[in-house]
Amino acid sequence: MYGDNAGQLRAELATLLRQHRIQQRLGAPRTHTVPQSTTTLEQRQAFGEQIHRYRNTVLLWCLQAVQAATPRIDLDTTTARSRGPAEELRHRLTRAVDASTAGLPPLVELTTGHEFAMVETWRQAARAAALGEHDFDAGLGYGRLSEAQCMTVIKDATEITRGLVALDRRYANIPGWQALRDQAPLERAAEACSGYAGHGAPDYTVDLRGWHPQVGTIEGPARPGLSGVLQAEHNLLIHLTTFPNARNLRLVIDSQRVLSHEASLRVRGTAPALADKWHLREQTYTALVRETRDLGGNVGSGGLAAAEGANSIRRLRSVGSGDIAEPKPLRHLDRLFARIDARVSDIIEQGTRERLYFLRVHLPRVVDQTPTLIKPVRERYVPISSPVQTDLLDIVGTRLRPPPTPHALPPDAAKSRGELHDAITHRPEQRRPDLSM
Amino acid sequence: MLLAHAVTLTEARSHVAALADLAGTFDACVEYERVLLQLDGIHGDDIPGLNPVRTDRRDVLFTLAEAAIETLVDHGVDALQVELVLAMLHAAHATDVA
Numbered sequence: 001m002y003g004d005n006a007g008q009l010r011a012e013l014a015t016l017l018r019q020h021r022i023q024q025r026l027g028a029p030r031t032h033t034v035p036q037s038t039t040t041l042e043q044r045q046a047f048g049e050q051i052h053r054y055r056n057t058v059l060l061w062c063l064q065a066v067q068a069a070t071p072r073i074d075l076d077t078t079t080a081r082s083r084g085p086a087e088e089l090r091h092r093l094t095r096a097v098d099a100s101t102a103g104l105p106p107l108v109e110l111t112t113g114h115e116f117a118m119v120e121t122w123r124q125a126a127r128a129a130a131l132g133e134h135d136f137d138a139g140l141g142y143g144r145l146s147e148a149q150c151m152t153v154i155k156d157a158t159e160i161t162r163g164l165v166a167l168d169r170r171y172a173n174i175p176g177w178q179a180l181r182d183q184a185p186l187e188r189a190a191e192a193c194s195g196y197a198g199h200g201a202p203d204y205t206v207d208l209r210g211w212h213p214q215v216g217t218i219e220g221p222a223r224p225g226l227s228g229v230l231q232a233e234h235n236l237l238i239h240l241t242t243f244p245n246a247r248n249l250r251l252v253i254d255s256q257r258v259l260s261h262e263a264s265l266r267v268r269g270t271a272p273a274l275a276d277k278w279h280l281r282e283q284t285y286t287a288l289v290r291e292t293r294d295l296g297g298n299v300g301s302g303g304l305a306a307a308e309g310a311n312s313i314r315r316l317r318s319v320g321s322g323d324i325a326e327p328k329p330l331r332h333l334d335r336l337f338a339r340i341d342a343r344v345s346d347i348i349e350q351g352t353r354e355r356l357y358f359l360r361v362h363l364p365r366v367v368d369q370t371p372t373l374i375k376p377v378r379e380r381y382v383p384i385s386s387p388v389q390t391d392l393l394d395i396v397g398t399r400l401r402p403p404p405t406p407h408a409l410p411p412d413a414a415k416s417r418g419e420l421h422d423a424i425t426h427r428p429e430q431r432r433p434d435l436s437m
Numbered sequence: 438m439l440l441a442h443a444v445t446l447t448e449a450r451s452h453v454a455a456l457a458d459l460a461g462t463f464d465a466c467v468e469y470e471r472v473l474l475q476l477d478g479i480h481g482d483d484i485p486g487l488n489p490v491r492t493d494r495r496d497v498l499f500t501l502a503e504a505a506i507e508t509l510v511d512h513g514v515d516a517l518q519v520e521l522v523l524a525m526l527h528a529a530h531a532t533d534v535a
Contacts, residue, residue, distance in 0.1 A: 360486035
């Protein structure tokens with residue numbers, strides 16, 4: 001997720017910004033009274049080049065973040081006067097990335113730990129940046145984010161860019177160090193963009209977006225008790241990502257009706273509110289069963305989903321009312337029910353919209369025009385959305401689809417960003433006592 | 438599917454669906470619905486739509502549904518499949534009257 005990767009990036013950068021006396025951290029002589037060093041000049045140069053590659057990865061992340069949160073426009077024909085704050089930062093980051101000659105770190109450098117803590121921190125930052133690149137292709141792009149979310153992403157990129165510029169100045173004495181191209185204009189562009197992006201209230205729900213690992217089915221033998229029911233329902237939900245044909249959809253709808261009825265009976269004594277809610281769900285699915293009796297459609301599969309529905313019923317029937325004591329599994333089951341309802345709603349609406357599902361009209365008549373001796377029966381199918389029949393779409397829209405659930409904000413979103421900002425603006429402690437009068 | 442087969446299947450489906458709607462208990466309703474799903478599964482997706490039925494008496498509906506399902510054998514449906522459907526129908530009826 002964007003929140004995880006960007007949060008780690010900020011944490012590592014904040015650690016680096018609180019580190020001073022850079023040469024000593026790479027093994028250079030510590031003081032004039034303790035001149036021994038643990039690394040040679042060539043080794044420190046190699047470390048510097050490695051840090052440079054890590055820095056490039058983080059710089060590339062900043063550029064991709066700004067590109068993702070701004071509209072795609074060609075900046076080649078623009079000037080500093082015609083570019084806005086975000087476009088100017090994008091332009092400066094592009095120049096800095098293009099000018100770097102160190103390249104990106106190979107996989108072995110990203111995955112192998114380093115003996116020096118400072119280099120290791122850079123490795124962790126580069127690793128977070130490399131993983132974070134997947135977030136921008138997985139739903140974190142301009143057009144998919146709200147205005148506030150775009151500004152939050154831009155603000156994050158500007159803060160990390162400012163941190164990189166501060167570190168670039170601090171690392172100038174590392175042997176062979178290559179400074180950022182146009183360091184001062186880049187810093188000014190980052191500061192200007194930071195003010196522009198931080199003007200409105202941030203929207204930290206963007207931390208929940210980005211790449212998520214694909215959820216798989218829960219394999220293995222049936223788990224005992226209600227856990228087995230949760231296992232089957234979870235697997236049914238996963239299998240419903242594949243569009244089911246009409247018959248298997250009817251089997252899934254029937255299984256959910258039975259499951260709601262059986263679950264409602266079992267929790268009537270311990271959770272009456274939940275029992276009422278599931279009783280309503282049973283009635284909704286009963287109405288769906290009636291409306292889908294004439295549903296037809298050969299496109300799709302869904303056999304595995306139907307099988308998991310049957311598994312859920314069988315496992316729930318082996319669970320007694322007294323076996324359900326804890327409320328947590330019931331909350332999980334309710335959440336699974338809501339997600340299955342949403343998915344079934346999507347499936348029916350998709351089938352209607354793309355004409356994958358049809359409704360049969362009454363008794364067909366014989367086709368008289370065929371040349372064969374035995375006249376076949378004429379079959380008629382009409383789209384569900386035709387005005388001829390059915391309450392199916394009305395039931396899906398008003399009774400089946402659950403209300404949208406608001407996403408909870410990540411708890412440390414603001415704290416993580418505040419810590420990076422403090423690290424950028426902090427000043428090192430004085431080594432000698434203040435001699436002013 | 439020929440017209441006579443379609444007529445018989447429509448009759449069977451319509452009466453079983455009516456039994457499901459008029460069932461006295463939830464379990465009976467579910468069992469009748471399973472009979473309908475099994476009938477539809479035998480014929481693949483090549484089935485006609487439902488027709489309204491003329492009575493709401495469950496004993497009459499059951500008799501008509503049973504007769505229609507038995508007649509399906511004459512239209513080329515596998516006899517074993519028909520017997521299985523009939524067994525499911527009887528089990529649903531037993532649940533309903535119990």
